[in-house]
Amino acid sequence: MRKIIIALASIFILGCGFYKEYTTINQNDEVVRLLLDSNVKSCNISPTSSFKVQNSYGVVILSDGSGDISIEIVNNSIKIRDKIVNLDTISIVSDDNKIKVNDKIYRGTIDISKEKNSLLIIDELKLEECIYGIVGREMSANTPMEALKAQAVAARSFILYQKQISRSKRYDVNNTLQNLIYTGIEKENQNAIKAVDSTRGEILKYGGKMAFTPFHGNCGGYTEDVKEVWNMSLSYLTPTPCYFCRNQKHYEWSVEIPIRQFIDSLRKSGRDISDIGNMEVAKTSKTGRMKEMKITTDKGRIMIDTNQLRLLVGSDTLKSSKFKVRKRSEKFLF
Helix, strand or coil: CHHHHHHHHHHHECCCCCCCEEEECCCCCCEEEEEEEEEECEEEEEECCCEEEECCCCCEEEEECCCCEEEEEECCEEEECCEEECCCEEEEEECCCEEEECCEEEECEEEEEECCCCEEEEEEEEHHHHHHHHHHHHCCCCCCHHHHHHHHHHHHHHHHHHHHHCCCCCCCEECCCCCCCCCCHHHCCHHHHHHHHHCCCEEEEECCEECCCCECCCCCCECCCHHHHHCCCCCCCCCCECCCCCCCCCCCCCCEEEHHHHHHHHHHCCCCCCCEEEEEEEEECCCCCEEEEEEEECCEEEEEEHHHHHHHHCCCCCCCCCCCCEEECCEEEC
């Protein structure tokens, strides 16, 4: 059984490498803190049951049976509904352990902190509950159970690796930069939950250390070298040909993105531009992926990392960095 899980896990992690060690950890009370959003001025909280708003010491400052909570930053102070609270951090706790933040329902406790006259929104929940949603999002409910288990082990290892290197931060995983690995309970299903529960505490290690196990749905026939994406060198995450995804949904794709969308995205990132004339590839990796793009604008040329560009327009829209691009009227065709 364990050999099967290791083999399947190698299909889904970035480099399809072999892990020398497979072990179980004791993490009955393991908690993970996920950054859901940052640099925002307001948010809407909708508990699905009775709730309490507490300070960092657990003292209740607001208790309510139901109803939405509007939270915003005003003059570097947190405002709940119409009341300013003199606190750096507040926590929302619900009786059923579920809280809706804007348009998604999350398990656990929601912590909201002020940071540079904006809000930092963090979800604190049990590790295993987090993985329920990740496995359900990454793989369909009718996927073979052994593959679901492999995904659960890879996801658990990935989060614990991130937690290990983020000890000095206020959160363990930046969920806004990891392609939204956790999107709440909407993708949970019974098979995903079963796969997580049956592999509880199981992780992947290499050379006695926690393995870095990023995963994706489709590699387009060739996995990328980890140093091209994360600027690190790992012997088990090197470019590897892959034949498992050839007939899958996203092996080939195309999308038209309006030029206006790129302009708006670049402006939000702090670039003062009004028009884009052209976009072309400036640098590629050995596996044929685009590493850097050159964008000609009305304010000059912009060189931008392709992964950063994907995050700006949405990684679900621009599905990978392995593409060709050409201008078509007021759009770019990828």
